[in-house]
Amino acid sequence: MLKKNIYIGLIGLAFIFITLSADFTTGSDGGIQFGWFSLVPPVVSIVLAFVTKNVIISLFLGIFAGAFVLHSVDGNVLTALVQSFLSIVEYALTSLADRYNAGIILQVLVIGGLIALMTKMGGTRAVANALASKAKGPVSAQVISWILGLFLFFDDYANALIVGPVMRPVTDEKKISREKLSFIVDATAAPVAGIALISTWVGYEVGLIQDGYEAIGQSVNAYSIFIETIPYRFYNILMLLFVVCTALFLKEFGPMLKAERRARKYDPTNIEDINPNPSSSELDEMEPIEGVKLSIWNAIIPIGTLIVAALVGFYFNGYNTIMAGEDTTLIQTMQNSPFSFAGIQEAFGASDASVVLFQAALLASLVAMAMGVKQKAFTWGEAVDTWINGMKSLIITGAILLLAWSLSASITDLGTADFLVSLLSDSLPAFLLPSIIFILGSIISFATGTSYGTMGILMPLAIPLAAGISGDPEFIVISAGAVLTGAIFGDHCSPISDTTILSSMGAGVDHLAHVQTQMPYAIAVGIISVIFGFLPAGLGLPIWIVLPVSMVVTAAFLYFFGKSIDEPESELD
Structure with a gap:
């Protein structure tokens, strides 16, 4: 030392x-x-x-x-x-x-308090027991975690902070490593929110596409273009497939293989055995009040309140933002058809996700407190103490996020992203452009820890560049998709990314252990995305051929190069 x-x-x-x-x-x-x-x-x-x-x-x-x-x-x-x-x-x-950053810190802390309340009421234990009855072994436990991640499609932060704590007792019991749980959580956070038709990401992505096309003098339906990019978001799609394949095949490689083999040998009743390098122990140490009746409704109602309040909040927050703005077209849309698909999509995109999720988590916490007091699980004073105790478990998360944002500000002042763009965007053949954009986006988002910032830097460059190299509208769509998915790939790998941080905290695992085990998987899927996705797509091969082939290659790669965890046959699903 x-x-x-x-x-x-x-x-x-x-x-x-x-x-x-x-x-x-x-x-x-x-x-x-x-x-x-x-x-x-x-x-x-x-x-x-x-x-x-x-x-x-x-x-x-x-x-x-x-x-x-x-x-x-x-x-x-x-x-x-x-x-x-x-x-x-x-x-x-x-x-x-910053209002957005402050909202994220508050929502992280309040969701930590909410989880503590549900734990004290026996809600999370009841859900874990219920899911454990469905999860007969490691395969189904991982698949259920994956499905929950898809269900929380509307926001990556909500995904990271809910799926991990809810599934943690189940995966611990089935001897799945915390590292694997955090990988599943992270792989179903940004990759899902980034391609969901309605989410807190859509408005930002659509706005960037709109600006990019305006720069080349084209008036388009940006949301339609966004939908057209989805089949070309190879990394998002292949990563979701990769997660399922690791569960179904029970094969891993690299540091994750070591973590999973270690997990199969640990004692599921010994928290030190399960998680030798914990990031925080407050939530792990919380147990239901002695004598409390375990009920899944003590978790379903608070979480349901959080989800419903968030969805309603996204709409009305975005609606008010649009109506207070100066975009007459959007205002007209909201006035004529406020609850149409287009209206809902625009409202979600214009909402302040950090503030809405904080409000929703606060409301859900009050509901959980009232339920616990009514059931005599605790008094109001004890409820507040439990709530604050739960916040303590995520104070370290808030500190890391604050430092990560400060690092991002330092990077901005130094012009890191601009330097990388100028360094890596030299003249190149047309068919290589989508691949280069994907790689460039990956490097910038990895170095800066922000997919949003990377999208904002590259999209204004990628669309005009693609239009200048090729007049084919499909080629421009491919390039736009490369920006959006490349930014997520780099962000997924980066140890200074906020979603990476939240995923490790939600799963209750050491942050660097999560990064070390996840990075080889992200890189493998990223390489497949380039070689079997963007390169053939850039050469003009139809997407209905490229996408299925890349999916088959992803599954085959894991099947042939992954190694079995070598469990006894009786323990498999």
């Missing part, structure tokens, strides 16, 4: 020396061009995360390193160090002051 700290210290000193001696150029807009140094924050955070095994320290040092690069222009090391520390504080305050 001492030797490792010495190495890190020496590398830090070398970094300071190299940064201070760097000669940064000035761009045409008068701004400083940091070039390769713009990659410092994500590289430092990601490398240190794997070296130190501590996400908080790694993110903090990544932000500090990025701020040091920004302030090193003056050449004074002492001033740069002081300003870097002050910048971390400023980034954190600015990130928390």
